[in-house]
Amino acid sequence: MNRDFDLIVLGAGSGGLTVAQRAARYGARVALFEPGPPGGTCVNLGCVPKKAFWFAAQLAHAQALAPDYGFEIRAGSLDWRRFRALRDGYIDGIRRRYAERLEGAGVCRIAAAARLVARDGVEAAGERYRAPQIVIATGARPRRLPLAGFELGMVSDDIFALDAAPRSVGIVGGGYVAVEFACLLRALGCGVELLIRKQLLDSFDAELVQVLAEQMRAQGIRITPQSNVCGARGEPGALLLDDRGGGAHGPYDAILWAVGRVPNSDGLGLDTVGVVRDEKGFIRVDAHQNTSVPGITAIGDVTACPALTPVAVAAGYALIERLFGGQPQAGFDYRAIPTVVFAEPPLGMIGLTEREARARHGDAVRIYRKRFVPLQYAVAGRATPTLMKLVCSGDDERVLGLHALGPGVDEMLQGYAVAMRQGLTRSQLRDAVAIHPTSSEELLLMH
Ligand SMILES: Cc1cc2nc3c(=O)[nH]c(=O)nc-3n(C[C@H](O)[C@H](O)[C@H](O)COP(=O)(O)OP(=O)(O)OC[C@H]3O[C@@H](n4cnc5c(N)ncnc54)[C@H](O)[C@@H]3O)c2cc1C
Numbered sequence: 306m307n308r309d310f311d312l313i314v315l316g317a318g319s320g321g322l323t324v325a326q327r328a329a330r331y332g333a334r335v336a337l338f339e340p341g342p343p344g345g346t347c348v349n350l351g352c353v354p355k356k357a358f359w360f361a362a363q364l365a366h367a368q369a370l371a372p373d374y375g376f377e378i379r380a381g382s383l384d385w386r387r388f389r390a391l392r393d394g395y396i397d398g399i400r401r402r403y404a405e406r407l408e409g410a411g412v413c414r415i416a417a418a419a420r421l422v423a424r425d426g427v428e429a430a431g432e433r434y435r436a437p438q439i440v441i442a443t444g445a446r447p448r449r450l451p452l453a454g455f456e457l458g459m460v461s462d463d464i465f466a467l468d469a470a471p472r473s474v475g476i477v478g479g480g481y482v483a484v485e486f487a488c489l490l491r492a493l494g495c496g497v498e499l500l501i502r503k504q505l506l507d508s509f510d511a512e513l514v515q516v517l518a519e520q521m522r523a524q525g526i527r528i529t530p531q532s533n534v535c536g537a538r539g540e541p542g543a544l545l546l547d548d549r550g551g552g553a554h555g556p557y558d559a560i561l562w563a564v565g566r567v568p569n570s571d572g573l574g575l576d577t578v579g580v581v582r583d584e585k586g587f588i589r590v591d592a593h594q595n596t597s598v599p600g601i602t603a604i605g606d607v608t609a610c611p612a613l614t615p616v617a618v619a620a621g622y623a624l625i626e627r628l629f630g631g632q633p634q635a636g637f638d639y640r641a642i643p644t645v646v647f648a649e650p651p652l653g654m655i656g657l658t659e660r661e662a663r664a665r666h667g668d669a670v671r672i673y674r675k676r677f678v679p680l681q682y683a684v685a686g687r688a689t690p691t692l693m694k695l696v697c698s699g700d701d702e703r704v705l706g707l708h709a710l711g712p713g714v715d716e717m718l719q720g721y722a723v724a725m726r727q728g729l730t731r732s733q734l735r736d737a738v739a740i741h742p743t744s745s746e747e748l749l750l751m752h
């Protein structure tokens with residue numbers, strides 16, 4: 306086998322798959338190293354199985370709302386085994402399609418982890434491979450804390466292997482994973498306590514997060530702030546979380562550690578070739594994804610960028626345009642990135658929070674907000690609110706931040722993300738014609 310290529314890619318996740326396929330389309334000879342299934346975190350242990358769970362949770366919510374609309378139904382519970390088989394079958398299909406696409410594009414897949422041994426070379430399964438360009442897209446993994454009894458709990462990867470709902474779960478953390486699983490496990494009938502050390506969802510707008518927290522409490526999720534968990538103990542089914550402040554939380558059937566993710570940057574031989582990392586282990590890159598070593602670039606979760614699939618994909622796309630597509634200036638613009646926490650209800654944001662905008666633009670910032678009960682809840686006599694907020698700045702009131710909490714916002718925000726990257730202003734919003742009756746029309750009508 307010829308082991309000389311134009312491009313070597315480490316990792317077949319969201320970022321790695323993008324660069325491998327795109328470069329191959331430009332005629333590059335590509336070697337793609339991946340010890341696991343294609344698709345990486347997103348397809349196998351992240352976005353996709355999580356979203357399938359979220360849809361199951363939505364059905365549970367719909368069952369709970371149906372009697373308020375006059376339906377006579379007896380709410381059923383989820384058959385986890387059946388659901389898992391469906392979900393895993395769907396994921397198998399995605400993996401198969403990825404494998405076919407790689408083969409069709411002529412990418413050479415090597416089913417092994419690789420590590421750098423030179424500026425233009427890697428080693429995998431005892432063999433050496435060379436290429437003038439190497440892209441590192443090895444992603445991240447759940448953080449494991451050096452706490453007594455940590456192994457008694459699960460991390461997000463383990464949730465997807467469950468065949469039955471835990472009766473109760475103590476979730477440690479207040480980020481995306483903690484909030485999403487708290488909401489969906491609760492919807493599926495699990496007792497949930499969320500143990501937060503600092504802020505809930507601290508990168509999101511505090512006002513909307515507060516309303517989300519109220520909604521979560523109303524669903525029966527117990528949120529315990531200022532907890533400082535220092536260990537776990539007990540038996541499966543009766544687990545306790547010890548707190549540094551004294552006392553213990555629980556007992557729980559299961560524990561979920563959702564305390565962030567660490568980059569897969571160790572064991573890659575980075576120090577051997579001089580690729581610099583930051584203090585948290587993320588590979589340092591410039592605006593064009595270059596590492597400190599010429600010819601070696603990095604994208605996605607292994608760098609300190611927003612850890613989102615479309616970000617890894619977009620950075621990979623721009624990188625290949627630069628390296629192989631004849632666009633030497635190409636680079637991904639990291640501004641106005643949309644993101645949604647698939648909570649109940651979902652919480653979305655694009656761009657800056659009010660706090661960030663005020664820090665940058667001071668008194669030039671203007672805030673518009675709207676709180677209302679969406680029609681589907683109002684009809685049923687429920688007071689569940691939707692909240693929307695626009696953060697604008699300057700004479701033309703350019704929209705710097707858009708925040709929304711409520712049913713449907715996950716599907717509502719994409720178009721605004723397009724417009725904000727084109728410089729959306731509030732007068733353009735006022736000038737647009739609404740779709741009625743919807744929740745999204747309220748974004749046009751804010752005063
Ligand atoms: C529970 C969960 C839910 C999420 N939900 C969402 C969501 O709804 N929306 C969203 O946008 N993002 C979501 N994310 C984040 C998203 O999954 C990541 O941002 C995305 O997968 C990053 O892509 P990547 O290519 O950088 O890394 P990954 O997808 O993690 O891929 C990295 C790949 O590199 C491989 N690898 C590691 N070491 C080596 C080596 N030495 N050699 C070769 N290969 C190696 C790994 O096996 C892996 O397959 C979620 C994450 C989690 C954990």
Ligand SMILES: NC(=O)c1ccc[n+]([C@@H]2O[C@H](COP(=O)([O-])OP(=O)(O)OC[C@H]3O[C@@H](n4cnc5c(N)ncnc54)[C@H](O)[C@@H]3O)[C@@H](O)[C@H]2O)c1
Nearest residue numbers: 478479480481482483502563564565566612613645646647
């Ligand atoms: N819907 C989505 O797009 C989605 C979903 C899941 C994950 N993600 C991505 O993956 C990233 C990682 O998500 P995550 O939830 O794992 O991490 P996170 O960074 O969002 O949250 C980590 C949480 O753990 C807490 N924490 C850290 N150390 C702790 C400790 N020792 N004790 C107690 N709490 C501790 C932090 O305060 C924070 O609340 C996210 O930032 C996001 O970019 C995206």
